[in-house]
Amino acid sequence: MTHGHSGTSHSGASFPGTSPPGTLYVVATPIGNLQDLSPRAVQTLGNVARIAAEDTRHSGRLLAHLGLNVPMLSLHDHNESHRVEQLDRYLAAGEDIALVSDAGTPLISDPGFVLVRALRERGRHIVPIPGPSALITALSAAGLPTDRFTFAGFLPAKPAARKQVLEQWLAHEATLVFYESPHRIVHTLKALSEVMGEREVVLARELTKTFETFLSGTPNALLAQLVEDPNQARGEFVVMVQGASPKTEQSQHAFSEEALLNALLAEGVGVKQSAAIAARVFGGRKQTWYATLQAMKSED
Incomplete structure (x- = not known):
């Protein structure tokens, strides 16, 4: 894919400061199985001047696995707005940059929104390199309706706020999807039982990894399974909830x-x-x- 700068000639004499600006590539990385990294993603990571990573140590292991040695800098929730000027300067100087999160597609419950929005407003060229996403991976094998779904990210950590959010979705007819951590999954299932009652819930965990599991049933039935087998409460979860029945x-x-x-x-x-x-x-x-x-x- 070209940079799309029509009228810019790459032949003949070049003058200082006239090199075309670089591109920001938003690169999806594996959520577990490293073989899910696309050849295009590998090529992009190998060709860019530097990589902005949510956790440089985590992404460093991926680069080592690929045999790549590319300069990295951290870009996470706490420093993202401060990185905008720095990355914009690199792009202005003609450097291509890859943005990656720890796993899956950047910006989907991961950092990157502030950066992408700011750079887009400045007219920078931004190219998505699609690939793994826990949200889509889970939905594709859950057996719940996917013609319409609502992704709600992470539920609040505090019990009262969590229930309040679930109550807001009570009459929502589309499949509801959110992420949950292992230490909160039991509390979330209890809240779902209280607010949503007997709705079908599908839990997907350890997606694309060795112990990938899909469990389905009512919130109370799933709670019983997690109590019976505590191993089922390990790993990161995608929680999918059947939508409300259409009103007559x-x-x-x-x-x-x-x-x-x-x-x-x-x-x-x-x-x-x-x-x-x-x-x-x-x-x-x-x-x-x-x-x-x-x-x-x-x-x-």
Whole structure:
């Protein structure tokens, strides 16, 4: 692929400062199996002047495996905005640069967004070198609908915030996908059980590695499997959750949440029972509906 700088001649005399600017290559690297690195990615990593890596030690092992010796610099969440000027200078001087993360496709729950956005705004040439992505790899073998899916990255670490995010996705009809770490997977399954109930969940872990595993079932069934075999809680997870059932035409136009709550209170139905009815009709937690109903009652 050429740099796309029309009118720039590479023949004849060259003048200082007139070399065409370099290209930033966004290179996907293996998520486990090193044979998943494409020949194009290997060629790109070998041809660039330098590599911006999330962790230079980690990427250094990959380069050693490939027999490459390319200068590297770190680019992670804590220094990314400071690296923009430096990398822009390298590109302006005509150097090609590769951006890699520890595993998979950069920017997908990995650093790189700040850099790519800033360089794109400056008119720099950016070329993606596609390859492995845990998100797509997991979806391709999970057996859940993939015509529409929503990737939510990592859920919050704190229990209350985690539940709040899941509640926001409760009525979402597309397959929900997020990443999770081994030390939080049990807590996440408990939260899914409380918020999503009996939805089908598929856990993919250790993708493309020796112990690659797909487990599927309700959150409670998966919890039981993880308790029975603690080895199943090791490794990084892709968690995929079946979307909500489509609402029927009738329920879509039936009534608003507020109208139902007011009607229940007007008919003398108790707050606790009204909260249970609202949770069944609209989803969400009984406690949340209980608090809403109490507030409505105190306003009257």
